[in-house]
Amino acid sequence: MLPESFLPTNLDVAQLRSSCATCSLRELCLPVGLNDQEVDILGEVVSYKRKVKRGSYLHRTGTKFQALYAVKSGFLKTCILEEDGRQQVTGFHMTGELLGLDAISTELHTCDAIALEDSEVCEIPFAKLEEISRTIPSLMHHFHKIMSREIVRDHGVMMLLGSMKAEERLATFLLNMSRRLAIRGYSESNFNLRMTREEIGSYLGLKLETVSRAFSKLQDEAVISVNNKHIQIHDLQRLKTKMGNSSCAT
Amino acid sequence: MLPESFLPTNLDVAQLRSSCATCSLRELCLPVGLNDQEVDILGEVVSYKRKVKRGSYLHRTGTKFQALYAVKSGFLKTCILEEDGRQQVTGFHMTGELLGLDAISTELHTCDAIALEDSEVCEIPFAKLEEISRTIPSLMHHFHKIMSREIVRDHGVMMLLGSMKAEERLATFLLNMSRRLAIRGYSESNFNLRMTREEIGSYLGLKLETVSRAFSKLQDEAVISVNNKHIQIHDLQRLKTKMGNSSCAT
DNA sequence: ACCCGATTTTGATTCAGATCAACCCGAAGA
DNA sequence: TCTTCGGGTTGATCTGAATCAAAATCGGGT
Numbered sequence: 001m002l003p004e005s006f007l008p009t010n011l012d013v014a015q016l017r018s019s020c021a022t023c024s025l026r027e028l029c030l031p032v033g034l035n036d037q038e039v040d041i042l043g044e045v046v047s048y049k050r051k052v053k054r055g056s057y058l059h060r061t062g063t064k065f066q067a068l069y070a071v072k073s074g075f076l077k078t079c080i081l082e083e084d085g086r087q088q089v090t091g092f093h094m095t096g097e098l099l100g101l102d103a104i105s106t107e108l109h110t111c112d113a114i115a116l117e118d119s120e121v122c123e124i125p126f127a128k129l130e131e132i133s134r135t136i137p138s139l140m141h142h143f144h145k146i147m148s149r150e151i152v153r154d155h156g157v158m159m160l161l162g163s164m165k166a167e168e169r170l171a172t173f174l175l176n177m178s179r180r181l182a183i184r185g186y187s188e189s190n191f192n193l194r195m196t197r198e199e200i201g202s203y204l205g206l207k208l209e210t211v212s213r214a215f216s217k218l219q220d221e222a223v224i225s226v227n228n229k230h231i232q233i234h235d236l237q238r239l240k241t242k243m244g245n246s247s248c249a250t
Numbered sequence: 251m252l253p254e255s256f257l258p259t260n261l262d263v264a265q266l267r268s269s270c271a272t273c274s275l276r277e278l279c280l281p282v283g284l285n286d287q288e289v290d291i292l293g294e295v296v297s298y299k300r301k302v303k304r305g306s307y308l309h310r311t312g313t314k315f316q317a318l319y320a321v322k323s324g325f326l327k328t329c330i331l332e333e334d335g336r337q338q339v340t341g342f343h344m345t346g347e348l349l350g351l352d353a354i355s356t357e358l359h360t361c362d363a364i365a366l367e368d369s370e371v372c373e374i375p376f377a378k379l380e381e382i383s384r385t386i387p388s389l390m391h392h393f394h395k396i397m398s399r400e401i402v403r404d405h406g407v408m409m410l411l412g413s414m415k416a417e418e419r420l421a422t423f424l425l426n427m428s429r430r431l432a433i434r435g436y437s438e439s440n441f442n443l444r445m446t447r448e449e450i451g452s453y454l455g456l457k458l459e460t461v462s463r464a465f466s467k468l469q470d471e472a473v474i475s476v477n478n479k480h481i482q483i484h485d486l487q488r489l490k491t492k493m494g495n496s497s498c499a500t
Numbered sequence: 501a502c503c504c505g506a507t508t509t510t511g512a513t514t515c516a517g518a519t520c521a522a523c524c525c526g527a528a529g530a
Numbered sequence: 531t532c533t534t535c536g537g538g539t540t541g542a543t544c545t546g547a548a549t550c551a552a553a554a555t556c557g558g559g560t
Contacts, residue, residue, distance in 0.1 A: 080409055084494055088409040102405060104398035111405065130391060134384045141380060147397045148354035154404035155352060155361065159330055159338040161411035162455035166547070197508065205412035210547055212509055228508075228556070244334055416517070447538065460517055462539055478526085478538075501560105508555070519544070530533080 038136050045132060046070070048123040058099065058113035058121060065103035067123040071095050074119020075194040078111045079202070089203040091153075092116075092177075092195060095184055100126075101150055116194040161205045169204040170214040171242035174224070178233060189233040218242075280320065280348075280374075280392065288386050295382060296320065298373040308349065308363035308371060315353035317373040321345050324369020325444040328361045329452070339453040341403075342366075342427075342445060345434055350376075351400055366444040411455045419454040420464040421492035424474070428483060439483040468492075 049072065052058050058069060058076060075094050081087040090111055093099055103109045104126065133140035160169055182188035193200070197208040197215075204211065215226045223239050225232040233239060280292065299322065302308050308319060308326060325344050331337040340361055343349055353359045354376065383390035410419055432438035443450070447458040447465075454461065465476045473489050475482040483489060 080405060082409075082494065086409075086413050088405075088412050090405045090408055101398055102401045105395045105402055110402050130387065130394070134387065134390070137380065137384065140384070140390070144380070144397070145355045147394070147401070148351055150401055151352045151397070151404060152355055152360050154401065154408065155330060155338075155340045158340055158404065158407055158411060159332075159336075161408060162338050162452065163336050196506090202412065207548055208508080209510085209549085212507095213547090216509075244332065446536090457518055458538080459519085459540085463517090466539075503560085504558095506556085506558100508553100510551100510553080512549100512551080514547105514549070516546100516548085517544105518546090520542085522539100522541085524539075525537085527536095528534085530531100 033138050033142065038139065041132055041136065042139065045128045046122045046124045050121050050123055052076070052115040052119045052121060054115050054117050054119075056115055058115060058119075059103075059109045060112050061109055063109050065100065065107045065109055065126070067125045068098055068100040068129065069113070069121040069123060071097050071099065072120040072122055074121075075116045076113055076119055077116055077195060077199060078113045080111045087202055089195075089199050092203070094180060098146055101147055116199075166204075166206055166210050167214050167217060168243055169206065170200075170211065170218070171239050173200065173204055174231065174233065175236075175239060175243060177231075178236070189236060191231055193229045193231060280389065280396075283388050283392065284386065288389065291382055291386065292389065295378045296372045296374045300371050300373055302326070302365040302369045302371060304365050304367050304369075306365055308365060308369075309353075309359045310362050311359055313359050315350065315357045315359055315376070317375045318348055318350040318379065319363070319371040320374060321347050321349065322370040322372055324371075325366045326363050326369055327366055327445060327449060328363045330361045337452055339445075339449050342453070344430060348396055351397055366449075416454075416456055416460050417464050417467060418493055419456065420450075420461065420468070421489050423450065423454055424481065424483065425486075425489060425493060427481075428486070439486060441481055443479045443481060 050058075050069075052074070061080065071093055073095055075092065076099065077089050078091045078093065078099065079087055079089045093113075099113055099121070100109070102111060129143070133143060160172055164172065177191065177193070178188045181191050195203075197211045200206075201208045201211045206214075215224075218224045218239075219226050221238075223233070223235050223242070225234065280296075284292065300308075300319075302324070311330065321343055323345055325342065326349065327339050328341045328343065328349065329337055329339045343363075349363055349371070350359070352361060379393070383393060410422055414422065427441065427443070428438045431441050445453075447461045450456075451458045451461045456464075465474075468474045468489075469476050471488075473483070473485050473492070475484065
């Protein structure tokens with residue numbers, strides 16, 4: 001099994017989906033452990049909200065980096081692509097997660113971010129974030145934790161890509177989705193995927209046909225039900241065992 | 251070809267290997283763009299130096315995180331390992347690079363760091379680093395860049411593991427080593443590897459036999475010479491073309 | 501309701517890399 | 531010097547996933 005730390009939570013609070021209609025900071029991943037006054041300070045920074053229609057870009061590779069984006073609602077993917085056309089999905093991102101961390105290093109975005117459904121993000125001008133984090137140490141520390149968690153997540157994916165078989169990869173992926181949805185208050189065993197088989201494949205280092213076959217196999221074994229994008233997990237426990245033992249019985 | 255940003259430089263200054271025998275801060279990756287006074291402040295934080303003998307651990311998975319480590323000399327690997335014994339090398343680290351970034355998120359190390367040759371590191375207590383970075387904005391910003399660069403590097407590895415063939419992976423790996431050595435003033439075309447075939451394989455998601463065969467193939471094609479751990483690159487240009495075009499002629 | 505393009509599933513075949521196995525080589529130690 | 535042992539190379543075979551191909555299904559628009 002992958003270590004717990006593989007799972008890219010990207011948020012520490014469970015009560016994300018507030019009923020508040022405005023761009024409430026409380027929904028984001030950043031203001032963990034801040035007092036009201038500090039949240040107010042942060043609030044002036046993240047005021048700008050942006051809508052991203054399904055299929056359109058939040059940012060493109062090579063464009064200037066100015067702000068991080070906190071996902072307020074919706075679902076996005078990030079991917080890098082080579083000149084020769086090869087594409088690698090580097091992540092899927094849902095409510096409360098932070099996008100753009102990779103762009104800090106060069107001041108240019110190093111990947112594309114594309115909405116897989118109509119989404120909303122809060123823009124967080126990075127220069128301002130650094131500025132106020134000087135006066136709010138806990139904010140700075142939490143931001144460091146978020147970046148670090150992204151590194152840990154990436155290491156988990158390296159492990160997956162480097163040494164897991166197709167079925168293990170898919171099981172890991174499903175459990176990851178399940179867990180992240182559960183944290184946000186959705187069902188852990190009943191959900192709709194927002195991405196295509198090809199996108200899943202790109203993320204997992206597999207071809208789309210292989211992903212499809214792996215789905216079918218898990219369904220044949222009655223571990224899950226698959227109806228196109230709709231997934232139902234019947235046996236979470238058994239799915240977990242699939243994650244980590246290629247050596248054990250199939 | 252991988253984007254330039256793939257290459258995990260982890261330092262911005264070329265003149266790393268100063269002749270100064272003490273633990274000069276100037277050699278590290280952190281004090282970029284600081285004035286003398288600021289370097290002095292930072293100096294009080296990173297005073298402690300630690301030796302790590304070849305084969306021994308700098309830190310182990312699960313132990314408490316207290317400090318980042320800046321490699322002063324030597325060569326280390328980091329790896330995560332599963333209960334079932336599977337191991338994944340997540341990186342190789344040389345002079346000037348920063349270790350331990352993954353541990354910030356949970357306050358526990360999420361990987362082992364093992365010296366592949368006798369090495370020296372400077373300990374940087376993280377709490378203190380955060381503290382002084384409040385008063386030195388450029389230090390904070392540079393630290394953010396370093397973390398971000400690690401994320402970009404990891405994405406590059408994901409690309410490699412997700413969509414490259416064995417030979418492409420090895421070519422990419424060699425060019426990466428070559429470049430990092432060149433930055434440090436060593437030959438870009440003539441160097442000794444410090445890790446075994448198995449460790450290379452783990453990093454690249456290949457078995458050691460496959461790594462060995464890929465080496466032999468590149469040698470047969472007169473692109474490189476291999477003598478055990480000693481590598482000589484004869485045709486850097488051709489090696490670069492190997493990196494990115496599985497579709498093109500072999 | 502119907503159509504069209506995109507997506508998904510499934511089958512047949514191929515192939516890159518894993519696995520199994522033998523052997524070689526060089527450094528460390530008796 | 532001889533032995534041993536951890537790497538490393540190379541060959542033979544196997545296999546999981548890629549590739550090629552053809553249906554089936556879904557969803558959006560008219």
